[in-house]
Amino acid sequence: QQPVQSPQAVILREGEDAVINCSSSKALYSVHWYRQKHGEAPVFLMILLKGGEQKGHEKISASFNEKKQQSSLYLTASQLSYSGTYFCGTSNAGKSTFGDGTTLTVKP
């Protein structure tokens, strides 16, 4: 079963903050986040592993609540370049399942 993301869409002004949520009905071992711009490939943002290890490459933070089977992505002081569709994915034994995405639009 695919994870459920909320909200489906967010519109922000530059400099505002946003939170994107991802929840699963199954136990989570890891959650990974990607951003995809229109017509481009998804780009890795962050992975959160069971046990608390977190690995990321950009100035974006995330939380992982194993008990609630939820993860949240925090985008602070958003920039125009943050616009795109954000996907969370869960992995189990190699197989990855993605949510349907949250579309973020940052306006000047």
Add this chain to the structure above:
Amino acid sequence: GAGVSQSPRYKVAKRGQDVALRCDPISGHVSLFWYQQALGQGPEFLTYFQNEAQLDKSGLPSDRFFAERPEGSVSTLKIQRTQQEDSAVYLCASSARDEQYFGPGTRLTVT
């Protein structure tokens, strides 16, 4: 360094034709994944390789879909007797450990 590349970037096929989609992963990446992405949806898992071994093919929609990675590097996704419902973007990703690096995708349109 070079990222994941896919070819062709666009493919138009007539219904019933066979197509082959190629993925060149990042050099040294052990794991390789294929996904199908419909418009407005997230990538949907098709199959997964570790080196040349296909460890999971549970996402392949039908026996018309076949993937291979004979030497543990380049992979090919083949679709036989294409149908209109096969129209989608096919994404390939490779991974050394946990994070996946995606290619630009092949947009397949079946007419």
